[in-house]
Amino acid sequence: MKIPQIVIFLSVVLGVYTLVNVFLYYQTRPLFNLTTIGSLIKLLFWIAVIAYPLGRTLESVIGGQIPTLLVKLGSIWLAFMLYLTLLFLLFQILSPVANYMFHIDFKGNTHIRQISTGIVYIASILIFVAGYINAISPKIAELKIDTHKPLPNNKLTIVMASDIHLGTIIGKKDLGKLVQRINIQNPDLVLFAGDIFDEDIAPVVNGQMGKLFEEIKSKYGVYAVTGNHEFFRNYQAKMDYLNEHGVNVLCDTAIVVGNVNIIGRYDRQSNFALGQKRKPLAELAKNIDKNHFTVVLDHQPFNLNEAVEIGADLQLSGHTHHGQMWPFNYITKAIYEVSMGYKKIKDTHFYVSPGYGTWGPRVRLGNRPEVVVIRIKQDKG
Numbered sequence: 001m002k003i004p005q006i007v008i009f010l011s012v013v014l015g016v017y018t019l020v021n022v023f024l025y026y027q028t029r030p031l032f033n034l035t036t037i038g039s040l041i042k043l044l045f046w047i048a049v050i051a052y053p054l055g056r057t058l059e060s061v062i063g064g065q066i067p068t069l070l071v072k073l074g075s076i077w078l079a080f081m082l083y084l085t086l087l088f089l090l091f092q093i094l095s096p097v098a099n100y101m102f103h104i105d106f107k108g109n110t111h112i113r114q115i116s117t118g119i120v121y122i123a124s125i126l127i128f129v130a131g132y133i134n135a136i137s138p139k140i141a142e143l144k145i146d147t148h149k150p151l152p153n154n155k156l157t158i159v160m161a162s163d164i165h166l167g168t169i170i171g172k173k174d175l176g177k178l179v180q181r182i183n184i185q186n187p188d189l190v191l192f193a194g195d196i197f198d199e200d201i202a203p204v205v206n207g208q209m210g211k212l213f214e215e216i217k218s219k220y221g222v223y224a225v226t227g228n229h230e231f232f233r234n235y236q237a238k239m240d241y242l243n244e245h246g247v248n249v250l251c252d253t254a255i256v257v258g259n260v261n262i263i264g265r266y267d268r269q270s271n272f273a274l275g276q277k278r279k280p281l282a283e284l285a286k287n288i289d290k291n292h293f294t295v296v297l298d299h300q301p302f303n304l305n306e307a308v309e310i311g312a313d314l315q316l317s318g319h320t321h322h323g324q325m326w327p328f329n330y331i332t333k334a335i336y337e338v339s340m341g342y343k344k345i346k347d348t349h350f351y352v353s354p355g356y357g358t359w360g361p362r363v364r365l366g367n368r369p370e371v372v373v374i375r376i377k378q379d380k381g
Contacts, residue, residue: 014053017053020081020085021049021081023085023088024045024081024084024085024088025045027084027088027091027117027120028041028045028117028121030110030113030114030117031114031117031118031121032045033110033114034114047073048073048074048076048077048080049077050074051070051071051073051074051077052070052071052073052074052075052077052078052360053074054070054074055067055068055069055070055071055072055073055074056071056074056199058070059071059168059200059202060200060233063202068168068203071168071169072168072169075169075360075361075362076128076361078360078361079128079131079325079360079361079363080124080128082325083123083124083127083128084120084121084124086327087120087123087124088120091116091120095107095116127365128361128363130365131325131361131363131364131365132362132363134363134364134365134368135358135362135363135364135369136362137368137369138177138178138181138356138368138369138370138371139368139369139370139371140181140185140370140371140373141353141370141371141372141373142372142373142374142375143342143349143351143372143373143374143375144374144375144376144377145313145314145349145374145375145376145377146376146377146378146379147293147313147376147377147378147379148378148379149291149292149293149313149378150259150291150292150293150378151259151260151293151376151377151378152188152258152259154377154378154380155375155376155377155378156188156189156258156260156293156375156376157185157186157187157188157189157373157374157375157376158187158188158189158190158191158295158373158374158376159182159185159187159189159190159191159218159371159372159373159374160190160191160192160193160316160351160353160371160372160373160374161178161182161191161192161193161353161355161356161371161372162192162193162194162195162227162299162316162317162318162319162353162355162356163193163194163195163227163318163319163321163353163354163355163356163357163359164178164192164195164196164197164355164356164357165195165196165197165198165229165355165357165358165359166196166197166198166203166204166209166357167197167198167199167200167203167204168198168200168203169198169357169358169360169362170198170357170358170362171203171207171209172207172208172209172212174357175209175212175213176212178356178371179212179213179215179216181371182216182217182218182371183215183216183217185371185373186217187217187218187219187373188218188219188220188258189218189219189220189221189223189257189258189260189262190216190218190221190222190223191222191223191224191262191295191297191316192222192223192224192225192247193224193225193227193297193298193299193316193317193318193353194224194225194226194227194228194229194230194267194297194299194300194317194318194319195227195228195229195230195299195318195319195355196224196227196230196238196242196247197229197230197238198229198357198359199229199232199233200233200234201233201234201237201238201241204241205241210241210242210244210245211245213242213245213246213247214245214246216246219258220257220258220260221246221248221257222246222247222248223247223248223249223250223255223257223262223264223297224242224247224248224249224250224264224297225249225250225251225264225265225266225267225297225298225299226239226249226251226266226267226269226270226299227267227269227299227300227318227319228267228268228269228299228300228319229359230267230269231267231269231270231272231273231274235273235274239251249264250262250263250264250265250297251264251266252264252265252266252278252279252284253284254284254285254287254288256288256289256292259292259293260292260293260294260295261288261289261292261293261294261295262294262295262297263281263284263285263288263294263295263296263297263312264297265278265279265281265284265296265297265298265299266278266279267299267300268299268300268302280306281296281298281306281307281309281310282306282309282310285310285311285312290311293313293314293376294310294311294312294313294314295312295313295314295315295316296310296312296314296315296316297315297316297317298315298316298317299317299318299319300317300319301315301317301319301320301336301337301338301350301352302336304337304338304343304345304348304350305345307348307350308345308346308347308348311347311348312348313347313348313349314348314349314350314351314374314376315348315349315350315351316351316353316372316374317338317350317351317352317353318352318353318354318355319352319355320332320335320336320339320340320352320354321354321355321358321359321364321367322339322340322354322366322367323339323366323367324354324355324358324359324363324364324365324367325361325363325364325365325366326365326366327366329366329367336352338350338352339352340352340353340354340367351372351374353370353372354367354368354369354370355369355370356369356370356371357369
């Protein structure tokens with residue numbers, strides 16, 4: 001992003017972050033008045049509030065264990081913020097009803113207010129735990145496609161993953177499990193549909209995670225495209241790191257691998273980060289042999305008609321996380337033609353993955369992380 005855009009973006013994000021936490025502060029005040037532990041609860045509240053922005057700032061300046069700890073703590077609070085806000089709003093709606101029907105004075109009775117506030121926090125903890133367990137339990141999603149176009153040995157197995165978000169939260173252990181899940185599928189081709197990195201590359205380099213990419217076993221190689229997060233910081237270093245460790249990054253490039261066309265697009269964020277517009281898909285496809293099976297890798301699933309117009313057989317995307325945490329999935333469904341899963345438009349197949357990792361909190365509700373296995377079979381008829 002350019003400097004003015006970064007300033008505007010951060011101003012909006014920090015503004016919303018501040019307003020939400022002011023609301024939560026006033027809703028939590030009954031617990032601050034507890035005789036024995038009220039002061040401790042207030043201290044922990046403010047530590048949680050400042051942890052994420054402070055940790056991200058220090059991470060980019062000095063690095064080290066303290067910023068990492070703050071980011072992990074703060075990311076937990078991000079999830080709590082969402083569900084505390086929703087539950088407190090629900091409480092605001094239901095408390096007058098309870099007062100009218102059962103004569104329970106939630107606002108005037110301090111003890112009752114303390115109990116109800118504690119219940120809201122306990123419910124948020126339970127929601128967080130469920131979302132965390134879901135987020136660390138990826139599934140294998142399978143897609144089967146028939147084609148009349150020639151394939152090596154009449155079939156092709158592609159394994160795709162998107163939105164890994166390697167960094168402070170998603171680390172070496174998670175990447176190792178991903179590589180195992182990929183290799184067990186015995187893939188002909190491995191494709192990463194963007195956002196391999198989270199923000200800073202330092203945790204990836206320091207953790208020597210690149211060596212795990214080299215352990216991927218794929219007959220025709222490993223290919224990737226950029227996501228928007230690749231452009232947030234140290235773009236070129238990220239590209240170099242992937243290429244050095246066996247991941248071929250396609251930046252507005254069309255190649256032929258195993259009798260299959262792969263068109264890898266720059267993410268839309270490149271228009272701002274690199275100061276140049278990415279090439280139209282039609283231009284990237286103008287010299288390819290349309291008799292070959294054609295796969296388009298495009299991180300953000302916008303303008304699906306472009307892939308249809310060039311006669312692509314399959315487009316793979318990510319980015320949406322399908323909202324990651326309910327009820328944000330309703331927003332992504334309103335924005336994208338496909339927020340998650342499969343759709344066919346004319347002769348073009350589309351698959352949008354909710355991703356393997358998470359952004360911010362290690363929490364998913366309403367969808368599961370996944371590794372996608374696409375089995376393409378040549379229809380001899």
